[in-house]
Amino acid sequence: MMAEVQPDIEYQAHLAEGHFMIQRGIASGVHHFYPRAIEPGTGRALEWVEASGKGKVHSVTVISRKPPLEPYNVVLVDLAEGPRMMSRVDGIDPAAIRIGMAVTARIVEEDERQFVVFVPAEEA
Amino acid sequence: MSAKDLRGRTAFVGAATFGCGEAPGYTAIELAAEAGRRAVDDAGLKLSDIDGLFICLPNDFLSGLTIAEYFGIHPKMTNNSRTGGSAFLTHAEWAMLALDAGLIDYALICYGSNQRTGAGKLVSAQAPSPFEFPYRPNNPVASYALAASRHMHQYGTTSEQLASVAVAARQWANLNPEAFKQGSLSVEDVLATRLVADPLHVADCCLVTDGAAAVVLTRADRAKDARKTPVSLLGAASATWHTEIAQLADLTITAARESGERAFAQAGLTPKDIDVVELYDAFTINTILFLEDLGFCPKGEGGRFVSSGAIGPGGSLPVNTNGGGLSFCHPGMYGLFTLVEAIRQLRGEAGERQIAGAKLALAHGNGGTLSSQATCILGVPETV
Amino acid sequence: MTQAPPTATYFQHLAEGRFMIQRSPSTGEWVFYPRMVAPVSGANDLEWVEPSGLGTVYAVTVKRAKPPAPNVSIAIVELDEGPRMMSHVQGIEADQVRIGMRVRARIVDGLDDNKIVVFEPEAAA
Amino acid sequence: MTSSPFPRGKVSIVGATTFGQGRAPGFQSSDLAAIAARDALAQAGLTPADVDGLFFCHPTDTFGGLSFAQYLGIHPTITDNSRVGGSAFQAYVEQATFLLDAGLIDVALIAFGNNQATATGKLATTIYPMTYEAPYKPINPVSSYALAAARHMHQYGTTQEQLGEVALAARSWAQMNPEAFKRDPLDMETYMASRTVSSPLKVLDCCLVTDGAAAIVLTRTDRARDLIARPVAVLGAASATTHREISWMEDLTVTAAKDSGARAYAAAGVTASDIDVVQVYDAFTINTILFLEDLGFCPKGEGGRFVEGGAIAPGGRLPVNTNGGGLSCCHPGMYGLFTLVEAIRQLRGECGTRQVTDPHLAIAHGNGGVLSSQATVILGSPETI
Incomplete structure (x- = not known):
């Protein structure tokens, strides 16, 4: 029984080792995020693959806070592989983040937990 | 197999609100119980007539049990399904089926919350997603803001068009003595309020109030004996597409498209037929x-x-x-x-705000972060 | 007529040193816990009345504590007026509390800042 | 009404399974339920995409029906996460039977999973204030x-x-x-x-404190017979x-x-x-x-x-x-x-x-x-x- 995927633990372990991994249906070839024990829709097996880290901002909101706290952004990013995830874009004034903007994934650590944020993609 | 024809087989015979705005000192259960009692009374029934309970209280996972005990009744059906704010319209769909099947005879749907004046902090019913919380979305507003953007x-x-929704709502509220927020409100006023999560301002967001509501449904044959003219349930349908906003395929299209389509099909009506809309x-x-x-x-x-003024008083x-x-x-x-x-x-x-000659109404509920949608279509007896 | 907030009113009475429960003049029934509306009958003319404070143990369990903390009785007491309530029976060893025992109410300090009602054997009072 | 309104035998169970009973370290509650759901559906040759009626109760998420629909990647027309404690699942069978018989849904999935024994988080309990019992600290x-x-x-x-x-x-x-x-x-x-x-x-x-998941799949009896040899009827x-x-x-x-x-x-x-x-x-x-x-x-x-x-x-x-x-x-x-x-x-x-x-x-x-x-x-x- 323990041959089943343990989605959260495995995802987090990959991040801790510096890899942003997402899942792909072995039969369907379709990529998925967030991590699951079975493929959504089909219920079939999934494998881990490293995400390219490339994505585009799908939507953005800037959350205001009582000064002196700074506002911060929350975005949805469409990964190049297809899935969408919530994240934030660092390294840019939140007011300058635009829908459609190309971004690149980075793994950061806060409160002893690694997670994925994005930065504006390097100009080609 | 096609869906059973449930159009007009059940009707609302009681409806009530209680403590809308501020109701200091009351618990959520007390507010819900009083609204429930008033709705049962409005229907000319006794508490002991109720054999189907549909409840969802903010601070109580097992709220159906609580209300059964509170009223001293022994319902055959107790449902506390929580799908967010759409739950109550889904409850109506459930009740319609259970009543029609003869499983129950009188269904009470009720709700109450003291979140404005209550000493306790706001209850978060939803488990935080490990894939959202690192980014600190101030949900629900952040998720809706992402859809708006x-x-x-x-x-x-x-932003002006968004603001015009708040302006129309206020114009209606000014005609409703029960409404919590009254007074003039312009598009400029809305835009001058603080941004909470771009593009949504404080005045783009709903109120935080106390309040309770309840409705009673029964089969059409029994409804004829009700104290007041029954309001028929012509169609009801629900749909769930996601939980987290990142999982909604197109942030500008909600599952309301699906629940609405099925509710209209069941009612044999189209949007053109509807006289009044409650969203x-x-x-x-x-x-x-x-x-x-x-x-x-x-x-x-x-x-x-x-923004054309279509949805405010006097609009189309x-x-x-x-x-x-x-x-409100x-x-x-x-x-x-x-x-x-x-x-x-x-x-x-509806007093000053009454829509003259209204025969058909649509009520629509939304739960989570645009996640779960449910639509009910109601009509006066002659529409059945 | 709308009841004043029942839960808040009940604890206010206790804070003032009075154990009050509700009664409907129209049906004569006594109600506990405090409600907006009487269960079953739906009567909504509930008034606050002081019960006799006498009752009978309907069920009891002894919650075993890790020594040296004492064991505690958790009882359901049926008031002479009819309603039942959960409580402690104090002034007696927890494992000496018996179903059917006559008890009398007393107000003591509870958790938080609230006063609560406990019972002790009627004979001891 | 003297006769029962229940549609006797009109609905049958075509899949039933458990997963991770006892200790199942490393899984979230939804993971356990999803695996059980997959296996129960597979018994009838079905996949999550076939499910249009979802009945699900998550130990800590009161909106569990929504998150489990999302997890399975499905868009159910009926999502029910009514909580009446451990009897919820029998009540789901009752409601699913009426919904299936009325043709409002075609395939109902009832699922549950809980990782309480191995999860680091504490046991979830209702936030409901037991105002008149809590002062006496019953366990x-x-x-x-x-x-x-x-x-x-x-x-x-x-x-x-x-x-x-x-x-x-x-x-x-x-x-x-x-x-x-x-x-x-x-x-x-x-x-x-x-x-x-x-x-x-x-x-x-007293009962055990374990992890575990289970799932069952229901459909109308006429269809059930096409899916498996011996469906179990809901009478x-x-x-x-x-x-x-x-x-x-x-x-x-x-x-x-x-x-x-x-x-x-x-x-x-x-x-x-x-x-x-x-x-x-x-x-x-x-x-x-x-x-x-x-x-x-x-x-x-x-x-x-x-x-x-x-x-x-x-x-x-x-x-x-x-x-x-x-x-x-x-x-x-x-x-x-x-x-x-x-x-x-x-x-x-x-x-x-x-x-x-x-x-x-x-x-x-x-x-x-x-x-x-x-x-x-x-x-x-x-x-x-």
Whole structure:
């Protein structure tokens, strides 16, 4: 029984080792995020693959806070592989983040937990 | 196999609200119980007549059990399904089926919250997603803001158009003595309020109030004996597409499209037939999305539709005639209030805000972050 | 007529040193816990009345504590007026509390800042 | 209305499975439920995409129905996460049957998973303030059930040893179930010597704390026959609620199972004496005694004497909780769905050494809250329709 995927633990372990991994249906070839024990829709097996880290901002909101706290952004990013995830874009004034903007994934650590944020993609 | 014909087989025979706005000192259960008692009384029934209970209280996972005990009744059916603010319209769908099947005879749907004056902190019913919380979205507003920002990006919807939803709601609230927020409100006023999560301002967001509501349903044959003219349930349908906003395929199209389509099909009606519309307006963007998804205007046209003055008093399509969650009340979950207002309009009980000759009404509930949608279509007896 | 907030009113009475429960003049029934509306009958003319404070143990369990903390009785007491309530029976070893035992109410300090009602054997009072 | 409105035999179960009973480290509750759901669907050649009615109860997420729909990548037309405690799953069967029969849905999935035993987070409980009970610090739910047991002993002379018989029978069944968590031998001496938690209930009167998941799949019987050879028919189902807190239960020795059972029997057109195998929600040993009485297997007050002498153990006169029950098989927070899975497995003849000989009728009874909410399902082999 323990041959089943343990989605959260495995995802987090990959991040801790510096890899942003997402899942792909072995039969369907379709990529998925967030991590699951079975493929959504089909219920079939999934494998881990490293995400390219490339994505585009799908939507953005800037959350205001009582000064002196700074506002911060929350975005949805469409990964190049297809899935969408919530994240934030660092390294840019939140007011300058635009829908459609190309971004690149980075793994950061806060409160002893690694997670994925994005930065504006390097100009080609 | 096609769906059983449930059109007009059941009817609302009682409706009530209690403690809308501020109700200091009361617990959520007390508010819900009083609204429930009033709705049962409105129907000319006794508490002991109720054999189906549909409840969802903010601070109680097992609230159906609590209300059964509170009323001293032994219901055959107890349902506390929680799908957010759409739950109550889904409860109506359930009740319709259970009543028609003869499983129960009288269904009570009720809700109450003391979230404004209550000493306890606001209850978060939803488990935080490990894939959202690192980014600190101030949910629910952040999720709705992300949808609004996509709608603006794709269709050119403007902040002024969003604001016009809040303005129409306030105009209706000014005609409703029960409404919590009254007074003049202009588009400029809305835009001058603080941004909470771009593009949504404070005045784009629903109120935080106390309040309770309840409705009673029974089979059409029994409804004839009710104290007041029954309001028939012509169609009801639900749909769930996601939980987290990142998982909604197109942030400008909600499952209301699906629940609306099935509810209209069951009722044998189209949006053109509807006289009055009650939508769950947790945020101004909701009204725009649901008007589009329910077919009252084409996709992407919602912003222009609402800014034309169409949805306010005197407009071509009366929407949220009680003032909605934006100006009437919003005690954590607003869904049931859409049903109560639709029933009051069809009974001709809406006073200054009454829509003359209203025969058909649509009530729509929304849960989670645009996640779960449910639509009910109601009609006066002659529409059955 | 709408009841004043029942839960808040009940604890206010206790804070003032009075154990009050509700009664409907129209049906004569006594109600506990405090409600907006009487269960079953639906009567909504509930008034606050002082019960006799006498009752009978209907059921009891002894919650075993890790020594040296004492064991505690958790009882359901049926008031002479009819309603039942959960409580402690104090002034007696927890494992000496018996179903059917006559008890009398007393107000003591509870958790938080609230006063609560406990019972002790009627004979001891 | 004299005749039952229940659509007897119109709906059948085409998939039933468990996963991760006992300890399942590393999985979230939804992971466990998803794996069970996948396997239950696969038994009928279905996939998550076929599901349009979702009935799901998540231990910590009150919006669990929404998140599980998202997890499975489906868009159900009916999403129900009604919580009435451990009886929720029987109530789901009742509601799914009506919805399927009315044609509002085609495939219903009822699923549950809980990682409470191995998860680092603490057990989720309702936020509901038990205003009039909390000041007395009952260890709920144990103390509430203990109060009921104390009344039963007082009124009917039920003994500690009779409670022990229930625990012993459950353990003997568990020893025949490779999936059961507690399988070491248990005798009356050990039972009597075990620590009292809230008198009269001892540690061994209380259910386990385990992980675990289960899932079942329902569809209309006409379609079920095309999917698998031996679907299990839903012959009757009914629910009843009486109270929330034990202080306001009318008679602590009579549960709403009396009412839900009576209506379920009426729907199925059978009586207790027709039932071949019984699965009841044994959160505590007293439950089994109460439910055997309330469901009509023995007169009120006789439950203690009924279970004596191994009567409900393997080889006894009535097979009860043949998987080992919540006492010895598993109890992942809510056990209701596991009574259904075991009843289905018995009717399908999948139970290995614990298999009851050729059963045709099974009862699966769920209990929620503190004896508050009861729901009964009667299942039958295809021949019983």
